[in-house]
Amino acid sequence: MKKLLPLLLLFVIACKSKKHGADLLVKNARVYTVNNNFDTVNAFVVTGGKIVAVGKTDSLEKIYDARQVLDAGKKAIYPGFIDAHAHFYNYGIDLEQANLVGTTSWTAIVDSVLAFSKNNTDGWLIGRGWDQNHWAVKQFPNKSKLDSLFPARPVMLTRIDGHAAIVNQAALNIAGIKPGxxxxxxxxxxxxxxxxxILVDNAVGLVKHKMPPPSDEQVQSAFTNAQSNCFAVGLTTVDDCGLDYQLLAPIKQLQNEGILKMRLYVMLADKPENYTYLIKHGIIKTSRLNVRAFKVYADGALGSRGACLLADYSDQKKWKGFLLSPEQHFKDVAKKIADNGFQMCTHAIGDSANRVMLKIYAGVLKGKNDKRWRIEHAQVLSPNDIELFGQNSIIPSVQPTHATSDMKWAIQRLGPKRIKSAYAYKQLLNQNGWVPLGTDFPVENINPMYTFYAAVARKDLKGWPNKGFQIENALSRQQALMGITIWAAKSNFEEKEKGSIEVGKYADFVMLNQDIMQINDTELPTVKVMKTYVNGEKVYEKN
Known part of the structure; x- marks a missing residue:
C-alpha cells in the first residue's frame, strides 16, 4: 500500500498537468454565441483577453485549469453589446451640464436652469435635452425669460437632437448675431x-464656436464618466460619431494608461483638418481604437424641421427643410474619402437628403462592393429609393428608439403616406441581409435593452401602441441581437475580432438577469446587466 500511494499521487499530478492553464472559465450559463449558426452553449474559456474554447461545462472543466471561474448559475450571457451610432464623448461632456431631458414645459426648463446655476456659478450656463414636441404648447420657446434671469451670463440650451438650441442675448452678443x-x-x-x-443646425455653431473649450481634466472626466455608464448597460464598444482629430491623443493616452477600457470606433468630423490628419496618418487601428471613417451631415432633424424633405412638411406649408451643405460638397468629400480608402458615414434624415446621398454614394460605389459606406439614421425614405441600399451595398445604420420616440408626432410632420416608409427597419434589413443598430445617445437613452425592445416590439416604455408602431417593420429577436453585436461589429470592419462568442475573438461579454430571447416583450425594458467583461476583465458588476 505504501508503494501504491506515491504511484496514485504521480497519476493525479500527471492528469492535472495535462490540463491547459487559462485565465477564466465561464460555466453553467446559457451562452448565445451569435455565431453563424446562432448556437447556444453553456461554457467558454478565456486566456490573454481572448476566447480560446467554447463548449460544454463538464468538457471544458476537464481540459482547462482556470485561475478564475465564473459560475453563471444558468443566467444568459451574450457578446458585449455594440452601439453602432452614438456620441460617447459629447455624452460625457453633457453629464456635467444641466439635464433637460423629460422636461414638460418651457417654464420647467427655466426652473431647472435656474436651479443648476446656483450650484454652477461660473462661466457659460449650458444644458441639453429639451423637446418642444413633449410640451402642451408645441412651439419653439423665446429667450425673453433667459434674458431677464441672466442678463450678463451667456446661456445655451440645446434641443434633444442636437440640431437646434435656444440662447440668450448675452450669448448672441458674444457671437455677434444680428436680427435678420x-x-x-x-x-x-x-x-x-x-x-x-432659436438657432437651427449650422446657426448653432455660430455660438458654439465662441464657447471656451473644456479643460484637460474635463475631457478625461467626460470619457471616464461616459465609460462607467456604458459599462453598466453592457456596452463594450461604442461608435463615436463626429470627433475632431485632436481628441485622438487623449483617447490613446487614456487607453494606454488602462483608464479608458472602452473600445471605440471613431468617425472623424467632416472638416478639412480632419481629412488632412487621417490622410497623412492612414487608418489607425489598435485593439481598443479604430479610426477609418468620416461622419458627414446631409441635413438636420425631423423634430426641429431641419430634415430635408422632397415635399413640404405636413405641418408647415412652403417648408421642406434644407441640406447643410451644397451637393457639390458631398460629392467632393465622397471622392476624397473613396480615393483614400476610408469609410463614409452620412447623417441623412429626410427623404430628399437620403436621395441625394444615396445617388452620390451610388456614383462612387458603382454597384455591389465591400466598402461598407453607411447612411446614418436613414429615417425617412421615398419607397423608390430603398432599393439603392441593396444595389450599391450601402449600409443603413439605424436607431430603433428614434421610431418609438418620434412616432407620436412624426405623422404630423410627414402625413399618413410618407410615414409608411419612415423608420422602415425591416425593409432596410432586407436590402443587404444585415443592419447595425445604435441609439444616437445622448439623443436617446444609452441602454441597448431599449434598442432591443424598440426593434422587436415597436412600442414606447409605457407599452404604446398596443400592437406596435408599423409593426411590419419590426425585427425578430435574433435579428435585433445581431444588430447590437455581430452586425454592429461588421459595420465597423470588426466582425472577425468581436461581436460573437467564438474562439479567437476578444472576450467581451455581458451577463443579464433575464434572458431577452425568452421573456415577454413587456419585460424587456426592465432587464438589468449583472456583469460586463471587456478583454476577459470584469469592468462592471451590479451591486
Whole structure:
C-alpha cells in the first residue's frame, strides 16, 4: 500500500498537468454565441483577453485549469453589446451640464436652469435635452425669460437632437448675431425684427464656436464618466460619431494608461483638418481604437424641421427643410474619402437628403462592393429609393428608439403616406441581409435593452401602441441581437475580432438577469446587466 500511494499521487499530478492553464472559465450559463449558426452553449474559456474554447461545462472543466471561474448559475450571457451610432464623448461632456431631458414645459426648463446655476456659478450656463414636441404648447420657446434671469451670463440650451438650441442675448452678443442674419444650412429665427434666441443646425455653431473649450481634466472626466455608464448597460464598444482629430491623443493616452477600457470606433468630423490628419496618418487601428471613417451631415432633424424633405412638411406649408451643405460638397468629400480608402458615414434624415446621398454614394460605389459606406439614421425614405441600399451595398445604420420616440408626432410632420416608409427597419434589413443598430445617445437613452425592445416590439416604455408602431417593420429577436453585436461589429470592419462568442475573438461579454430571447416583450425594458467583461476583465458588476 505504501508503494501504491506515491504511484496514485504521480497519476493525479500527471492528469492535472495535462490540463491547459487559462485565465477564466465561464460555466453553467446559457451562452448565445451569435455565431453563424446562432448556437447556444453553456461554457467558454478565456486566456490573454481572448476566447480560446467554447463548449460544454463538464468538457471544458476537464481540459482547462482556470485561475478564475465564473459560475453563471444558468443566467444568459451574450457578446458585449455594440452601439453602432452614438456620441460617447459629447455624452460625457453633457453629464456635467444641466439635464433637460423629460422636461414638460418651457417654464420647467427655466426652473431647472435656474436651479443648476446656483450650484454652477461660473462661466457659460449650458444644458441639453429639451423637446418642444413633449410640451402642451408645441412651439419653439423665446429667450425673453433667459434674458431677464441672466442678463450678463451667456446661456445655451440645446434641443434633444442636437440640431437646434435656444440662447440668450448675452450669448448672441458674444457671437455677434444680428436680427435678420442668415446662414447657409441653418436658421437664425427672427420674429417682428427681433431675435428669438432659436438657432437651427449650422446657426448653432455660430455660438458654439465662441464657447471656451473644456479643460484637460474635463475631457478625461467626460470619457471616464461616459465609460462607467456604458459599462453598466453592457456596452463594450461604442461608435463615436463626429470627433475632431485632436481628441485622438487623449483617447490613446487614456487607453494606454488602462483608464479608458472602452473600445471605440471613431468617425472623424467632416472638416478639412480632419481629412488632412487621417490622410497623412492612414487608418489607425489598435485593439481598443479604430479610426477609418468620416461622419458627414446631409441635413438636420425631423423634430426641429431641419430634415430635408422632397415635399413640404405636413405641418408647415412652403417648408421642406434644407441640406447643410451644397451637393457639390458631398460629392467632393465622397471622392476624397473613396480615393483614400476610408469609410463614409452620412447623417441623412429626410427623404430628399437620403436621395441625394444615396445617388452620390451610388456614383462612387458603382454597384455591389465591400466598402461598407453607411447612411446614418436613414429615417425617412421615398419607397423608390430603398432599393439603392441593396444595389450599391450601402449600409443603413439605424436607431430603433428614434421610431418609438418620434412616432407620436412624426405623422404630423410627414402625413399618413410618407410615414409608411419612415423608420422602415425591416425593409432596410432586407436590402443587404444585415443592419447595425445604435441609439444616437445622448439623443436617446444609452441602454441597448431599449434598442432591443424598440426593434422587436415597436412600442414606447409605457407599452404604446398596443400592437406596435408599423409593426411590419419590426425585427425578430435574433435579428435585433445581431444588430447590437455581430452586425454592429461588421459595420465597423470588426466582425472577425468581436461581436460573437467564438474562439479567437476578444472576450467581451455581458451577463443579464433575464434572458431577452425568452421573456415577454413587456419585460424587456426592465432587464438589468449583472456583469460586463471587456478583454476577459470584469469592468462592471451590479451591486
Amino acid at each position: 442674419q442668415t446662414i447657409a444650412g441653418g436658421q437664425i429665427e427672427t420674429v417682428n425684427g427681433k431675435l428669438t434666441g
